[in-house]
Amino acid sequence: MESSVPPRGAVIGLGMMGRHHARILQSNAAMRFAGAVDPGGDRFGAVADRARVFGTIEEMLAVERPEFAVVAVPTEEHLPAVRELTAAGVNVLVEKPVAATAAEAREIIGLVADAGLVGAVGHVERCNPALRELRRRLPDLGEVYSVATERVGPFPDRIRDVGVVKDLATHDLDLVRWLGGAPIARVAAQTSHRMGRDHEDLVLVTGRLANDRAFNCVVDWLTPRKIRETRVLGEGGMFVADTLNADLWFYANAHVSTGGWAADAARRGVAEGDVTKFALRREEPLAAELEAFCALVGGNDSAPVVTLAEGLETVVVAEAVLESAASGASVDLTGSAA
Ligand SMILES: NC(=O)c1ccc[n+]([C@@H]2O[C@H](COP(=O)([O-])OP(=O)(O)OC[C@H]3O[C@@H](n4cnc5c(N)ncnc54)[C@H](O)[C@@H]3O)[C@@H](O)[C@H]2O)c1
Structure with a gap:
């Protein structure tokens, strides 16, 4: 009760x-x-x-x-x-x-x-207003093709006991699965150590979900500009969530020819679609x-x-990311005992 x-x-x-x-x-x-x-x-x-x-x-x-x-x-x-x-x-x-x-x-x-x-x-x-709204609107996109995240910025000035994979990329690995609609089945990753610490400070992850959708995550503590972006590409176009500012856009597939002005078409592409920025109710995540x-x-x-089980699943994937980066081989997670 x-x-x-x-x-x-x-x-x-x-x-x-x-x-x-x-x-x-x-x-x-x-x-x-x-x-x-x-x-x-x-x-x-x-x-x-x-x-x-x-x-x-x-x-x-x-x-x-x-x-x-x-x-x-x-x-x-x-x-x-x-x-x-x-x-x-x-x-x-x-x-x-x-x-x-x-x-x-x-x-x-x-x-x-x-x-x-x-x-x-x-x-x-998952409580970010832009991502909540994106997930609510996902059915409007039709078939989802891929999920991409970018979480980069300067190193926060405090001691950390883990590297960027477990500290920051766990956000992305959780989001990819939550938005992509299936567990992560395979990962391939590259890491770098540029700040002289024991742990990695950059990771690039490419992978596939169990429902065959592709994803990639770019995460680091090295970039001088802070970016927090999640993009979901699908049949109807692309959602872009800026989670730093809790803003959400939808880019519809191109349907209007940019023709006539050749130099503009060369810059913009041969056609463009409507772009919508959604008004959101913003509550503190x-x-x-x-x-x-x-x-x-x-x-x-x-x-x-x-759930704690979802939290475990994310740590299992983070460990696979580190394993892939260390071995140079991609890691299959199907059947992993998360
Ligand atoms: N959800 C997010 O976006 C997010 C962001 C930052 C950190 N975190 C997580 O939050 C946790 C804390 O990170 P942080 O950045 O706040 O670290 P922090 O170092 O700023 O704070 C940790 C605090 O815990 C205290 N502490 C250490 N051992 C303790 C104990 N046994 N009992 C009570 N207090 C103890 C320390 O004195 C310190 O004040 C980490 O797991 C981190 O991954 C989550």
């Missing part, structure tokens, strides 16, 4: 991501704020009541029993945090990627299931993500969350 009382949630890790979760938890009527945990304290001043900031999960649990927690600690710390929280009966919304390895992701799924709790992964791009998770905690089993 669904509960009408907003659930109480805690934030574990008050860093770049956790501070935003804390802001929303303290201000959104669909949820209540139980507290936050960070051994480094509240360095961004995200929590209004200082008494609600704890140094460890154990210290928080001695005082507060939240119904759920957002796990926003560095990716390699997700599993130990989930272990402690599920042992105390706390439902978990785990930041993406769900874990640093597929093995850890499977352990997280087991912990949540064995405790009879609910969990989800924070693949927040992170708030939409948290509201969906609160609905799940409140008993709505069809709340639009990204």
Whole structure:
């Protein structure tokens, strides 16, 4: 049965991501704020009541029993945090990627299931207004031919425990599958290390989905201009979503000859179609993500969350991308035990 009382949630890790979760938890009527945990304290001043900031999960649990927690600690710390929280009966919304390895992701799924709790992964791009609208309008496109994503920009100035494949490309690998309508069946990838760090800072992925649609992703921390674009090409034309600005366009197939002015036709192509920019209702993606998770905690089993199983699938594909880049061969994922 669904509960009408907003659930109480805690934030574990008050860093770049956790501070935003804390802001929303303290201000959104669909949820209540139980507290936050960070051994480094509240360095961004995200929590209004200082008494609600704890140094460890154990210290928080001695005082507060939240119904759920957002796990926003560095990716390699997700599993130990989930272990402690599920042992105390706390439902978990785990930041993406769900874990640093597929093995850890499977352990997280087991912990949540064995405790009879609910969990989800924070693949927040799925809540981007432009992508939500694109997906809603996909039937208008007819047959989908390919999905392409570009997620490039300068390196964010903070320490990272994983490379660009697991940190950033997991957004794209999740989107490709969500928009393309089938699991990823095959990947071929190239990576580069240009900044002298242990992990890769550029990845180019080409692949195919189980429904035979093609995709490619261009992702890096090297490009001086930040770009976040997703394109879906199909029978009727092409959707283009700019997820940085939450804008969506549709380019209809060319149907008007540009003829007459030869120099213009040479620049523009022999024909052009109409371009539509959609007016969108823009809600903050992170708030939409948290509201969906609160609905799940409140008993709505069809709340639009990204499941832990989907989060695992994405980590499995990310590992295949790294394997392909290391071996130089493409990797077949059909039958992979995600
Ligand atoms: N959804 C997105 O778009 C998005 C964007 C950025 C980061 N993330 C994810 O969010 C997570 C956190 O990333 P970030 O960029 O906020 O990192 P960050 O380094 O800015 O913040 C992590 C915080 O966790 C704290 N911490 C470390 N161990 C802890 C523990 N055991 N208990 C409590 N707090 C602990 C650190 O002190 C730090 O303040 C990562 O999994 C990352 O992949 C997601």
